Amino acid sequence: MKTKSVKGTRDYLPQEAELRDRMQKKIVDIYRQNGFSRIMTPAVEDIENLDKSDGGDNLNLIFKIMKRGDKLQKALENGKENELCDMGLRYDLTLPLTRYFAANRQNLPYPFKAIQTDKVYRAENPQKGRLREFMQCDIDVIGDPEPECEIELIAVTAKALRALDIGSFTVRVNDRTVLNAMLSAFGFANEELPSVCISFDKFDKIGVDGVSNELTEKGYDKSAIEKLSDVLSKLPLTLDKVTEIVGEETTARLSKIINASREIANGNYGVEFDISLVRGQGYYTGTVFEVRSENFGSSVAGGGRYDNLIGKFIGENIPACGFSIGFERIFSILIEQKRAVSSKNKIAIFYEDNFSDVYAKAEELRKEYDVAIFKKPKKQGAFLNRLQTSGFVGFAYADGNVKLFEK
Amino acid sequence: MKTKSVKGTRDYLPQEAELRDRMQKKIVDIYRQNGFSRIMTPAVEDIENLDKSDGGDNLNLIFKIMKRGDKLQKALENGKENELCDMGLRYDLTLPLTRYFAANRQNLPYPFKAIQTDKVYRAENPQKGRLREFMQCDIDVIGDPEPECEIELIAVTAKALRALDIGSFTVRVNDRTVLNAMLSAFGFANEELPSVCISFDKFDKIGVDGVSNELTEKGYDKSAIEKLSDVLSKLPLTLDKVTEIVGEETTARLSKIINASREIANGNYGVEFDISLVRGQGYYTGTVFEVRSENFGSSVAGGGRYDNLIGKFIGENIPACGFSIGFERIFSILIEQKRAVSSKNKIAIFYEDNFSDVYAKAEELRKEYDVAIFKKPKKQGAFLNRLQTSGFVGFAYADGNVKLFEK
Numbered sequence: 001m002k003t004k005s006v007k008g009t010r011d012y013l014p015q016e017a018e019l020r021d022r023m024q025k026k027i028v029d030i031y032r033q034n035g036f037s038r039i040m041t042p043a044v045e046d047i048e049n050l051d052k053s054d055g056g057d058n059l060n061l062i063f064k065i066m067k068r069g070d071k072l073q074k075a076l077e078n079g080k081e082n083e084l085c086d087m088g089l090r091y092d093l094t095l096p097l098t099r100y101f102a103a104n105r106q107n108l109p110y111p112f113k114a115i116q117t118d119k120v121y122r123a124e125n126p127q128k129g130r131l132r133e134f135m136q137c138d139i140d141v142i143g144d145p146e147p148e149c150e151i152e153l154i155a156v157t158a159k160a161l162r163a164l165d166i167g168s169f170t171v172r173v174n175d176r177t178v179l180n181a182m183l184s185a186f187g188f189a190n191e192e193l194p195s196v197c198i199s200f201d202k203f204d205k206i207g208v209d210g211v212s213n214e215l216t217e218k219g220y221d222k223s224a225i226e227k228l229s230d231v232l233s234k235l236p237l238t239l240d241k242v243t244e245i246v247g248e249e250t251t252a253r254l255s256k257i258i259n260a261s262r263e264i265a266n267g268n269y270g271v272e273f274d275i276s277l278v279r280g281q282g283y284y285t286g287t288v289f290e291v292r293s294e295n296f297g298s299s300v301a302g303g304g305r306y307d308n309l310i311g312k313f314i315g316e317n318i319p320a321c322g323f324s325i326g327f328e329r330i331f332s333i334l335i336e337q338k339r340a341v342s343s344k345n346k347i348a349i350f351y352e353d354n355f356s357d358v359y360a361k362a363e364e365l366r367k368e369y370d371v372a373i374f375k376k377p378k379k380q381g382a383f384l385n386r387l388q389t390s391g392f393v394g395f396a397y398a399d400g401n402v403k404l405f406e407k
Numbered sequence: 408m409k410t411k412s413v414k415g416t417r418d419y420l421p422q423e424a425e426l427r428d429r430m431q432k433k434i435v436d437i438y439r440q441n442g443f444s445r446i447m448t449p450a451v452e453d454i455e456n457l458d459k460s461d462g463g464d465n466l467n468l469i470f471k472i473m474k475r476g477d478k479l480q481k482a483l484e485n486g487k488e489n490e491l492c493d494m495g496l497r498y499d500l501t502l503p504l505t506r507y508f509a510a511n512r513q514n515l516p517y518p519f520k521a522i523q524t525d526k527v528y529r530a531e532n533p534q535k536g537r538l539r540e541f542m543q544c545d546i547d548v549i550g551d552p553e554p555e556c557e558i559e560l561i562a563v564t565a566k567a568l569r570a571l572d573i574g575s576f577t578v579r580v581n582d583r584t585v586l587n588a589m590l591s592a593f594g595f596a597n598e599e600l601p602s603v604c605i606s607f608d609k610f611d612k613i614g615v616d617g618v619s620n621e622l623t624e625k626g627y628d629k630s631a632i633e634k635l636s637d638v639l640s641k642l643p644l645t646l647d648k649v650t651e652i653v654g655e656e657t658t659a660r661l662s663k664i665i666n667a668s669r670e671i672a673n674g675n676y677g678v679e680f681d682i683s684l685v686r687g688q689g690y691y692t693g694t695v696f697e698v699r700s701e702n703f704g705s706s707v708a709g710g711g712r713y714d715n716l717i718g719k720f721i722g723e724n725i726p727a728c729g730f731s732i733g734f735e736r737i738f739s740i741l742i743e744q745k746r747a748v749s750s751k752n753k754i755a756i757f758y759e760d761n762f763s764d765v766y767a768k769a770e771e772l773r774k775e776y777d778v779a780i781f782k783k784p785k786k787q788g789a790f791l792n793r794l795q796t797s798g799f800v801g802f803a804y805a806d807g808n809v810k811l812f813e814k
Contacts (some may be wrong), residue, residue, distance in 0.1 A: 001720045002453045003510040006494055009451060011507050014444030021445065028428070034769075035753060035779020037798075038428060039423030042540050043450065044487075046409050063451075065494060066471045076488060084491070085473060089619060101419050107420055109755075109797045113459070113779055123475050133449050146782055147764045152710060197803055204761070216691040268604065270643050271768050277465065290740055313408045347443060348516075355555045356667060360561070362441075372442020372520055376554055384514075391444075 008124060008132025012091045015391045017334055020135075024117055026163045027137055027325060031115045034156045036139050037113040039071035043089055045407050052387035054113060054283050054309055062090040063132075090123035093136050094309070094322070099186040101142055102314040111143035115329070117222040131328060138303075142310060149321050150159050150305065152261045155299055156292065157323040158269050165339075167295035170270035171261065174277040175254040175287050176304075181246040182231075182275070187224035194282075196220065198227075201278035208232045216396045232276070239273040257287060283309045289323065299323045334398045345369050345393040347402055350376040354398050369393075369402070415531060415539025422798050426541075426742060428715050431524055433570045434544055434732060438522045448503035448512045450496055457495045460502045461690050461716055468529040470496040470539075472487040484582045500543050501729070508549055509626040518550035524734070538735060543799070545710075548727035549717060554660050556728050557694045557712065564708055564730040565676050566696065571737060572746075574702035577677035578668065581684040582661040583693050583711075589638075589682070590651040594631035601689075603627065607635075608685035612629035615639045639683070646680040664694060680681050690716045696730065705739050708732045734759040752800040754809055761805050768807040774802075776809070 005011050012020060026050045028038060050062055064085040067075055075083040090096055093116040116162035117137040124130040139156065141149050154171055161169060179200075180193050188196050199214040206214070212229045216222075232235060239258065243251045254273070261271040279302060302333035303323035310318045349367045351358035357371075361372045372392075377383035382394060384405070389398065412418050419427060435445060457469055471492040482490040482789040484565050488586055497503050500523040508519065524544040547562065548556050556804045561578055568576060586607075587600050606621040613621070619636045623629075637642060646665065652660045659678070668678040686695045686709060695711035710730035717725045754776045758765035762780075779799075784790035791802060791812070801811035 001456050001459065001506060003506055003721075005449050005506070005510070007453055009447075009449035009512060012445060012447035013511060017447045018447045020447065025432070032425075033751075033773050033777050035755070035777055038424045039421060040419035040424045040427065042412050042416035042418075044528075044540065045411055046413050049408050052408070063494075065496075067472055068470075072488070081479070081483060087470075089472075094454065098412055099408060099412070100409065103412070104418060104420060107797060109779075109799070111781065121451075133451065139691065144782070146779070149757065151762065152766075152780055158502050188490050260763060265768065314410075315689045333810075335462070342440065344440075354686075355558065356670060358561075359671060366440050370440050370442055372516075372517075373555070373559055374518065375551070375555065386516050390514060392516070 006132075007191075008130070009124035010131065010133075012312050013390075016335055018332075019339065020331060022328065023331060024135075024137070025161045025162060027058070027327075028115060028117060030160045030163055031139055031156065031298075034152075036113040036115045036156070036158070037099055037407050038117070040089075040118070041093075041100050041116070043119060043121070044087045045089045045090050045096060045099070046086050049099060050090070051093065054239050054312070055095070056280075057093055057283060058091040058122060061124060062091055063121050063123055065089070080389040085147045091115075091122050092120050093118060094140075097138075097140055101310065101318075111141055111379055112182075114138075114140045116140070130192060135326040135327040135350050137325040137333075138322055140320060141320060142320045145307070145319040147257050147287075148260075150257045150289070151264070153266045153303065153323045154261045154271070154289060155320060157303075157325065158265065160325060161293075161301065162268065164334070166300060166330060166333075168269065169293045169300065170272055170320070171265075171289055171291050172274040173254065173258055173261070173270050173287065173289045174392060175251075176278075176284055177286055178242060178246060178251055178254055179275060179278070181244055181250045183211055183224075183228070185245050187221050187297050192218075192220055196228075197278050200276070201280060203232060203276050236272070236278060237275045237324050242273075244288065253285065277305060296329070298329065299326065300330055316345070346372065348374050348387055348392055348395040349400070350395065350397055350405070351399075352372055352376050358398050361396070361398060365396065365400060365402070413539075415533035415537070417538065417540075418662045418779075420797075423738075423742060430571060430734065430738060430741070431542075431544070434567045435522060435524060437567045437570055438563065439548055441559075441566070441774045443520040443522045443563070446504075446507055446523070447498075447525070448500075448523075450508050450528070451494045452503060452506070454492050454495045455496070456502065456506060457479060461719070462498055462688075463689060465498040465529060466715050468531060469498055469531055470528050472496070473499040498525050498529050500525060501713075504545075504547055505717050508725075510775055513592060518548055518556075521545075521547045521549065522663075523547070527553050542734040542738075544734040549727045551727060551728070552714070552726040554664050554694075555667075557664045557696075558671070560710065560728060560730045561664070561668045561696060562671045562677070564732065566648065567671065567732060568698060568736060569710065571741070572738075573700050573707060573737060575676065576700045576707065577679055577696050578672075578696055578698050579679050579681040579684050580661065580665055580668070580694065580696045581681055582658075583685075583691055584693055585649060585661055586656055586682060586685070588657045589649055590631075590635070593634040594628050594808075599625075599627055603635075604685050607683070607796060608687060610639060610683050618814065620623065633701055639744065643679070647680055649680075660724070661694065672747075673686050675701065686711055688713075694728065703736070707737055751796060753779065755779050755794055755799055755802040756807070757802065757804055758803075759783050767806050768803070768805060771795060772803065772807060772809070780799050 045237045065087040067086045120136050199211050203211050215225045265271050283306045284304040286305035286309045290299050291301035305321040307319045310320050350361050365371045388405045394402050396402045469802050472494040474493045516630045530639050606618050606659045610618050668707035690713045691711040693712035697706050700707045712728040714726045717727050756769050772778045795812045801809050803809045
């Protein structure tokens, strides 16, 4: 037998599993308090749904499940590779949410505020440090076009992040329509905007000159590129400055979101306008946001408005906006910091030929501790050692006097 | 897009998802209190591990995941069906537990008390009312040969079932070595015992005559069949009666388990010896148990000792015993009974052009309710109706006065 878990997947040791449970519970509890409802969908989806979905590069990373029985035999005889499969593992939670909403909308409130926290699968190259099976943790509001929707998503996600105790963080906010209006004002043509955004999005990595060179190579208007470079060299740009360029009407919605979010934040976290925030996904249509943790030096959540995605799938115009917490990133940092994972400490209690008494004593001790019963080991030193390294804090005999391990 | 979830899988509506969450939390909390540790393993396993595992008929129900890229191309050119896949979805949690234990044992206490609650996958025929994606909910003790291990597993599983509030239930206990000793005493040959057990296990469905006829067809000793039929016609058989047949030494261990379990049960649930309990799985080597719910009229948990299974995989003799709660069965009955799923009630609060005030009011109300913020709808009657049918108990305007729906 191969004892290692398959490539790109992980086994979680007891302390890791407990931290993951507690993280998930904290997040879901806060989302529920705020009137969001958890839904659950299968990890497997119809292969055609997956193939036709708006997943960009992720469509190349789908794990496909083979047909079975006669259907597989027929497909093998036909020899067509794409007919060998009938299902695939989901690569994100957005396609399942869309399908779920279409299938169950008559039983859901509208607007619908959804929580999803579940595993997704991508055939990534694990050498890049990416997992092939990982948790996503999303809230989405389906059916609400108002800016209050964004304000609430930011407030609720920030609450969850504070509950996870990740230290100080800043929510960065932008709006693609504002960004596009600015690029238009600089002189880029409408049809050039998506390509300009792709270059612009690399600003963090390649700097002003990199972006400028790339746009020049793409053959765009020299004066437009110069105006953009000028702005990029003066970052951070205030929303007032951008408003001067694109007009008050264009920035009013974004301005409202940022001001209200800052008011709710009440100094507990930052809320900043960031014209350089694009976020890769092609499906975002308006507001985009990202949370940067100062302690972790990285993005720990992101999302935005995607008003055309759900409608495209169910043939009807339906606005939507979502925010996703980077569960795996936060988990990997918290576990490195050896955060206390449990509210209760775990101890062992030993029995010899007095199991009933020890069982009763264990029940008493369970008011204060999680208590595991073991037969008194022959090699007690080695046994206690192993208990300590696997997270127990102490032990007791039948008298129930708890001896705590020295740290 | 196909909006239905794929065959044999389910979407869960918010109230269903909440009940599932609460069931799982109750079970895991109790298991943790009792010193068991949750572990997490991937839903995908190496296809060879799965194929070589001890899963009986389940091996025909594995969902197989196709290779990708060059490896798939090569396999397609070779044209061998069984080379097309490199992974499969797990069909139970026992193989992953075995692999996990082998891979991580140096970091685990020994004996190791494991909790697993996770999804498994089987290509069942959904017409039989079986799901293809479903939850299993197991505790296992690896490395403990003592009868106290069984006593604890029964006590802890019963605690979890009581926490789920499923009404009265009885734990039925048997030991395959006792059953085998009785069958030997009747005159069946050792090599006949597995086959006799298979017929015997059908007793519930086909009755004394059915079992007797089947054994006669198999050509077994007439006098042995008569003695067995005689016992079957006088069920329930006491352990004392069986002890008379097989001797005290053979039943001592089982007797200890039943007496101690009854003492711990303290009248809160029944613990009964049941010589007719076999349980299908071939891998059980000693004690087997099953919990019968009187209200549900069905088995809601089952398990037993499987001392040879783990050793077979990791090449070393390792005793093991486990108990599995029938999560899906309990869920489907509780949801039918419309059990209250939430500790907190959910209400809506409506804003117009006063979002900040309403947000602050919602925060206050969250001490008592889960509160969802919505823009005041134009068609308020229809909107409130939908809220009520999807589980909300009331609503409020900006003044925060909660109006509860009439029931």
